[in-house]
Amino acid sequence: MDVVQRGGGELFTSPDPDGAREFFRSKDKALAPKVMSVRKAVERFIRDGDYLAIGGFGANRIPTAVCHEIVRQKRKGLGFLGHTSTHDFQILAAGETFDRCDVAYVVGLEARGLSPNARRYMESGKVRITENSNYGLSLRLKAAAMGVPFLPARHLMGTDTFAYSPASVVTCPYTGKKLVLQPAVYPDVAAIHVHEADEFGNCRIRGIHISDLDLARACKRLIITCERLVHSDEIRSDPSRTAIPYYLVDAVCEVRYGGYPGCMAHEYFSDEEHLHEWLEVEKDPEAFASFLQANIFGVQDFSEYLERNGGMRKMSRLRRMELRIRAEEGRCGQE
Amino acid sequence: MSKHNVMEQMICAASRLLENGATVAVGTGAPCAAAMLAQKTHAPDLLILFEAGGVAPILPEMPISVGDSRTFFRGVMATGMCEIMETCQRGLVDYTFLGGAQIDMYGNLNSTVIGPHERPRVRLPGSGGANDFASFCWRTMVITPQDKRRFTRQMDYVTTPGFLSGANAREAAGLPAGTGPYRVITNMAIMDFEETSRRMRVISLHPGFTLEQVLENCGFELLVAERLERTDPPTEVELQILRTQVDPAGYIIGRA
Numbered sequence A: 001m002d003v004v005q006r007g008g009g010e011l012f013t014s015p016d017p018d019g020a021r022e023f024f025r026s027k028d029k030a031l032a033p034k035v036m037s038v039r040k041a042v043e044r045f046i047r048d049g050d051y052l053a054i055g056g057f058g059a060n061r062i063p064t065a066v067c068h069e070i071v072r073q074k075r076k077g078l079g080f081l082g083h084t085s086t087h088d089f090q091i092l093a094a095g096e097t098f099d100r101c102d103v104a105y106v107v108g109l110e111a112r113g114l115s116p117n118a119r120r121y122m123e124s125g126k127v128r129i130t131e132n133s134n135y136g137l138s139l140r141l142k143a144a145a146m147g148v149p150f151l152p153a154r155h156l157m158g159t160d161t162f163a164y165s166p167a168s169v170v171t172c173p174y175t176g177k178k179l180v181l182q183p184a185v186y187p188d189v190a191a192i193h194v195h196e197a198d199e200f201g202n203c204r205i206r207g208i209h210i211s212d213l214d215l216a217r218a219c220k221r222l223i224i225t226c227e228r229l230v231h232s233d234e235i236r237s238d239p240s241r242t243a244i245p246y247y248l249v250d251a252v253c254e255v256r257y258g259g260y261p262g263c264m265a266h267e268y269f270s271d272e273e274h275l276h277e278w279l280e281v282e283k284d285p286e287a288f289a290s291f292l293q294a295n296i297f298g299v300q301d302f303s304e305y306l307e308r309n310g311g312m313r314k315m316s317r318l319r320r321m322e323l324r325i326r327a328e329e330g331r332c333g334q335e
Numbered sequence B: 001m002s003k004h005n006v007m008e009q010m011i012c013a014a015s016r017l018l019e020n021g022a023t024v025a026v027g028t029g030a031p032c033a034a035a036m037l038a039q040k041t042h043a044p045d046l047l048i049l050f051e052a053g054g055v056a057p058i059l060p061e062m063p064i065s066v067g068d069s070r071t072f073f074r075g076v077m078a079t080g081m082c083e084i085m086e087t088c089q090r091g092l093v094d095y096t097f098l099g100g101a102q103i104d105m106y107g108n109l110n111s112t113v114i115g116p117h118e119r120p121r122v123r124l125p126g127s128g129g130a131n132d133f134a135s136f137c138w139r140t141m142v143i144t145p146q147d148k149r150r151f152t153r154q155m156d157y158v159t160t161p162g163f164l165s166g167a168n169a170r171e172a173a174g175l176p177a178g179t180g181p182y183r184v185i186t187n188m189a190i191m192d193f194e195e196t197s198r199r200m201r202v203i204s205l206h207p208g209f210t211l212e213q214v215l216e217n218c219g220f221e222l223l224v225a226e227r228l229e230r231t232d233p234p235t236e237v238e239l240q241i242l243r244t245q246v247d248p249a250g251y252i253i254g255r256a
Helices: A017-026 A038-045 A064-072 A087-094 A116-123 A134-146 A212-218 A232-237 A272-281 A285-297 A302-308 A311-323 B006-016 B030-040 B081-089 B130-136 B169-173 B211-216 B236-246
Strands: A003-006 A051-054 A078-082 A098-103 A128-131 A150-153 A168-171 A178-183 A189-197 A221-229 A251-254 B023-026 B047-050 B095-098 B139-143 B180-185 B189-193 B200-205 B223-230
Touching: A038 A064, A038 A221, A038 A251, A051 A064, A051 A087, A064 A087, A064 A189, A064 A221, A064 A285, A064 A302, A078 A087, A078 A134, A087 A116, A087 A272, A087 A285, A116 A285, A134 A150, A134 A178, A134 A212, A134 B081, A134 B130, A189 A212, A272 A285, A285 A302, A302 A311, B006 B030, B006 B139, B006 B180, B006 B236, B023 B030, B030 B095, B030 B139, B030 B236, B047 B081, B081 B130, B095 B130, B200 B211, B211 B223
Parallel strands: A051 A078, A051 A189, A078 A098, A098 A128, A189 A221, A221 A251, B023 B047, B023 B095, B095 B139, B139 B180, B200 B223
Antiparallel strands: A003 A168, A150 A178, A168 A178, B180 B189, B189 B200
16 A cells, blocks of 8 residues: 555554554453442552543543542643543643643533633643544544554545644555545553443443443553442343443442533433533633632542532432433423 | 524524435534424434434434433434444435634635644634544535634634635545535525535525625635525524424524
8 A cells, every 4th residue: 555645643652453462462351350449440540641541422421530530649641532522621631631632622512612721721832732533533443442553534635634643645455545544542541431330340331332332442451430330140131231341441430420510321411500610610720720629639539529519419400301300399400 | 483693594594405314414503403403394304413423313402412312312323433424434424514713715624723733822622523524424514604704715724624725626635526515504695616616606695684795704705606596584483493492592593
């Protein structure tokens, strides 16, 4: 294949499948219990300088507790896979935890607007940035999950997104057409929030899986947070529902409402008030610093954060919104 | 029914371009409102896809995120991003709707940076799925208000391909044949792209706007169709459905 053009974006991780194979060969694949606290999981499996990826889709099924804990433990120098990363990105940017980033979608919170603090951080010159698209990053994960160094696609060509990407344009040996090659990305560590997991890390996801099936297979270390721990017999009673098998997983943390303030399909809807509060308070760096102190640095763990932000009463309301159940005191989500 | 605003006009104009039985990949905001309105009026069999994995939802209300639970509410499938994007790449998806901070005469879009990439004046979210959808879907539609800064001659960055430098540049670059920008729907008019040069061309004026206003509020030279149409205003039925079923809280139509 002739390389026609190379994107100028920095490649932050090696796409070499043999390096990854060596790692996966030596990874412990024992069927062993892995239940631990989020604090311990982050202490053990996320190191300064790691290249990190977060599952879900911005403010949907994100492992918020892990993002908070990374900030609380003051991890620095991370690389980050910005694959439609919205509230998770906002949290990690608040801690200035990363200094290089593959961008498909960051800084924004979709229809809610842009994060002022994440914008400032990305404009500060402190972060090395390589561009891509959502499918581009999905495909980079898929290549890694397949154990191959790249996968082809027919996008990016002719744009600046290509010029600032790590992709290449080649000539297809079969059709003579131009193709983009997206290099595999093997994150050092990832965190994914799921509906159910057993103590060994077998996971079930309800609803869209976005890119998490490939992410779980591409990353070297994987922290799972789950809404509920279930007995392993439950997993084995219907193995067709397992999205992530135990041998990919390093830690399992039970975090009820762990995707808050994002949406968790079939469980609870997003807390738009609180997400709006983040966007508002970020406008003033001093106010934001005390907000972070109150919500992340000054709390022990995620359950204390939930307590601070409405606790079970709020969670019940978000749950009724998601399940479309009207409560006696008024219409669901509007009382 | 009270007089419509420009956002309602834009959404209705976009909605009418989606024929029954078509497939469309949408994001949140005005595009989603247009698709919902089409589904509730003339196009009940419109197949709606969301990039995070939602397929053919019966949208109960406007999603806030293209990955929230409404995007697959009572859908036929909840899948992942590769499946959706590859459905587009295989050629099954007719339309997509996009927007951007800048657009040029060839329909190229910028949603990445204002200023130089190395030290931007404003960092914007980036491509998201825009580059993918615009590369793969047959027809790209853009819904955006127009002014001289947004409709620019000088793009700071091309995030998402339109017709690139015009004529056959898009296919020459390697993007799938027969794809590209189809319509631009602004607060004032509807534009298409002239077949040879692939330059943006005014084809229809919304009620209350003149050609002079459209040309004045654009930073590049617009072509003008020989026979200029008048966009029909929103009908009573469209407005009622838009205001009571699609966006009762006024998240989108309340912005205008």
